[in-house]
Amino acid sequence: MLTSHRKQQLLSILKRQGQLIAKEVSQAMGVSEDTIRRDLRELAQEGLLQRVHGGALPSSPAVADFAGRERITPEGKVAIGRAAAKMIQSGQVVILDGGTTARQLARHIPLDLKATVITHSPTIALELINHLNIEVILIGGRLFRHSVVAVGASAMEAIAHIHADVFFMGVTGVHPRAGLTTGDYEEAAIKRALSHAAAETIVLASSEKLNAASPYAVVPLAEISGIITERSAEKSLLQPYVKLGITVTRA
Incomplete structure (x- = not known):
C-alpha cells in the first residue's frame, strides 16, 4: 500500500471513530506499528492529527491567531x-x-x-x-x-x-x-x-x-x-x- 493511501486511510479512521490505536490499525492494515507511528508523526507535523500515547486523536483546527x-x-x-x-x-x-x-x-x-x-x-x-x-x-x-x-x-x-x-x-x-x-x-x-x-x-x-x-x-x-x-x-x-x-x- 502506498504511503499516501495509507495516510488517507488513517485520517478516515480517525474521522469515523474519533480516535486511532496504532496497534489495532497496524494489525488491520498488515504493516508494522513502527510504520503506523511514522505515518502518525508525519501527519501530526502537518497539523492533521494530535498524537497521544498509543495512537492519535483528531487535531483541532482552532489554533489560528x-x-x-x-x-x-x-x-x-x-x-x-x-x-x-x-x-x-x-x-x-x-x-x-x-x-x-x-x-x-x-x-x-x-x-x-x-x-x-x-x-x-x-x-x-x-x-x-x-x-x-x-x-x-x-x-x-x-x-x-x-x-x-x-x-x-x-x-x-x-x-x-x-x-x-x-x-x-x-x-x-x-x-x-x-x-x-x-x-x-x-x-x-x-x-x-x-x-x-x-x-x-x-x-x-x-x-x-x-x-x-x-x-x-x-x-x-x-x-x-x-x-x-x-x-x-x-x-x-x-x-x-x-x-x-x-x-x-x-x-
Whole structure:
C-alpha cells in the first residue's frame, strides 16, 4: 500500500471513530506499528492529527491567531454567544475567558444587566465598556498575543482570590477521551485556575472543536457542567458528553 493511501486511510479512521490505536490499525492494515507511528508523526507535523500515547486523536483546527479564528464559523459563534449571555443572572459574578466566542458572549449581554464580569482578556473588557451596570474586573499579567489574554504569575495570583458563580470557558478541543484542551501550556494553566475559581464551568465550543484535541490539558470533562455549541452540530458528536451527564445546549 502506498504511503499516501495509507495516510488517507488513517485520517478516515480517525474521522469515523474519533480516535486511532496504532496497534489495532497496524494489525488491520498488515504493516508494522513502527510504520503506523511514522505515518502518525508525519501527519501530526502537518497539523492533521494530535498524537497521544498509543495512537492519535483528531487535531483541532482552532489554533489560528485571533483574527483567523474570528473567521471560523462566525454565525455559529454568534449563536453560542447569544445563548450563553442569556444564562447570566442579575447579581452574579461571572468569569469570561478570552477568545472569539467569548467576545460574542460579551456583545450579547443586555445593557441593563447588573453583574460583575471578571476577565483576563482586554478584548472582552473593551466589549463591556458601555455596559454601565456591569462591574468589570480586568486581570493583568503578561500578554499572550495569540489569544489576547493575560497569563503568568501575576494573573495566577489574582485568580487565587476569586470565587465566582460561573466561568464561561473557551478551548480549542473537546474530546471524550482527552477532555478539554488548548494549544499553549501556560494558557491551559490559566484556564484551569479560572475553572477552579468558579462554582461551575460552561464550555463555549463551536462544532469544529468537538471530537478534537490539542496538546495541553485544561480540565477533565468531569469538572464541567455544560457545553454550548451550534444547533447544526451533529448529535452523534454530542452523545458522549450527554452520557457523561453534561448539559449540552444547541444554540
